[in-house]
Amino acid sequence: MTRWIADGIDAALEWSVVGSFTRIGSALRRRLDHWTALGQRRLDGRVVVMTGATSGLGLEAARAFGRMGATVEILARNAAKAEATCAELRRDTGNPKLGFVVADTGDLVALGRAAAELLARHPAIHVLIHNAGALDDVRQTSPQGLEATVASQVVGPFLLTSLLVPALAAGAPSRVLWVSSGGMYSEPLSVDQLEMSASDYDGTTAYARAKRAQVTLAELWATRLAAKGISVHSMHPGWADTPGVARSLPRFRRVVGPLLRTPADGVDTLVWLAVEDDAALQPSGRFWLDRRPRALHRLASTRRSDTPQERERLWRWAESKSGLRI
Numbered sequence: 315m316t317r318w319i320a321d322g323i324d325a326a327l328e329w330s331v332v333g334s335f336t337r338i339g340s341a342l343r344r345r346l347d348h349w350t351a352l353g354q355r356r357l358d359g360r361v362v363v364m365t366g367a368t369s370g371l372g373l374e375a376a377r378a379f380g381r382m383g384a385t386v387e388i389l390a391r392n393a394a395k396a397e398a399t400c401a402e403l404r405r406d407t408g409n410p411k412l413g414f415v416v417a418d419t420g421d422l423v424a425l426g427r428a429a430a431e432l433l434a435r436h437p438a439i440h441v442l443i444h445n446a447g448a449l450d451d452v453r454q455t456s457p458q459g460l461e462a463t464v465a466s467q468v469v470g471p472f473l474l475t476s477l478l479v480p481a482l483a484a485g486a487p488s489r490v491l492w493v494s495s496g497g498m499y500s501e502p503l504s505v506d507q508l509e510m511s512a513s514d515y516d517g518t519t520a521y522a523r524a525k526r527a528q529v530t531l532a533e534l535w536a537t538r539l540a541a542k543g544i545s546v547h548s549m550h551p552g553w554a555d556t557p558g559v560a561r562s563l564p565r566f567r568r569v570v571g572p573l574l575r576t577p578a579d580g581v582d583t584l585v586w587l588a589v590e591d592d593a594a595l596q597p598s599g600r601f602w603l604d605r606r607p608r609a610l611h612r613l614a615s616t617r618r619s620d621t622p623q624e625r626e627r628l629w630r631w632a633e634s635k636s637g638l639r640i
């Protein structure tokens with residue numbers, strides 16, 4: 315099939331949303347773009363640090379990295395669950411190099427401790443993946459008093475990235491990957507609206523705004539880290555059947571049902587971004603689905619909000635909320 319036919323079908327899928335985000339999208343694109351199988355890739359001697367690997371997509375990705383021979387460090391909020399996950403992954407993959415550190419990604423103090431542990435264990439880190447995420451209907455606050463969605467999915471990952479830069483630079487060419495969501499397409503970039511108050515909190519909106527901020531921050535990090543040989547990308551997994559979706563979106567899960575992707579399908583692009591040659595992924599800072607870079611906006615209103623000034627404000631906001639610049 316010629317390239318332009320493949321591009322046309324891909325564009326039609328993307329336009330339809332449902333065709334793109336469900337398993338229809340990954341099944342068709344796998345054939346159209348002749349995806350190479352990733353199972354034979356090796357990551358021996360590479361260190362992968364990943365948040366949110368005790369469930370769903372993260373668990374599936376950690377299993378893939380374990381099978382590839384990587385040293386995998388899970389950052390998890392529940393020590394017992396992390397220990398059980400590591401034991402399960404060691405058993406499944408035959409790879410003993412699976413460890414964990416404990417922190418809630420919304421707890422800046424715990425993240426500082428976890429980062430120090432990681433740096434002590436690994437002078438060089440090759441892949442850092444910000445995957446932990448949840449859609450919470452009830453507003454909660456982090457130990458530092460921030461709304462928990464934005465604390466755990468924006469401010470915490472921002473801090474963790476900063477703290478691990480020395481090891482990522484030592485591991486260069488290295489990369490930082492962010493698992494965002496197609497839900498971000500619905501929300502503008504608005505720093506003032508990012509942290510939702512008790513009176514206006516809505517879990518779906520807070521989640522989508524945090525996911526929009528992740529994608530923008532990934533772009534901003536890409537520019538800042540390029541000289542150190544660290545690439546930064548964001549991606550979204552489409553719609554995949556995970557415990558998180560079953561818990562937070564039970565009705566959506568029933569409606570989309572068998573069209574949901576498997577977790578393995580959902581993480582294919584994430585695993586690919588972690589193992590692909592750096593040159594093939596340049597320029598750094600893009601947003602991916604199904605192994606292709608995707609548009610940052612689908613709506614004129616969100617596109618209008620995405621100005622250089624607002625991007626700069628987001629960076630300053632993340633710095634100040636993470637305590638990196640007061």
Ligand SMILES: NC(=O)c1ccc[n+]([C@@H]2O[C@H](COP(=O)([O-])OP(=O)(O)OC[C@H]3O[C@@H](n4cnc5c(N)ncnc54)[C@H](OP(=O)(O)O)[C@@H]3O)[C@@H](O)[C@H]2O)c1
Pocket residue numbers: 365366367368369370371372389390391392395417418419420445446447448466493494495496550551552553554555556557558559580
């Ligand atoms: N599944 C989808 O269709 C879909 C679509 C778009 C985006 N995503 C994104 O993909 C990522 C993985 O989601 P999933 O569907 O695999 O959900 P999941 O099954 O609920 O897994 C989420 C993982 O993140 C961890 N986590 C959540 N909040 C955390 C926190 N504050 N601190 C530390 N760890 C935390 C969870 O830990 P515990 O085990 O302790 O709960 C779990 O390991 C999320 O970022 C989500 O937004 C998923």
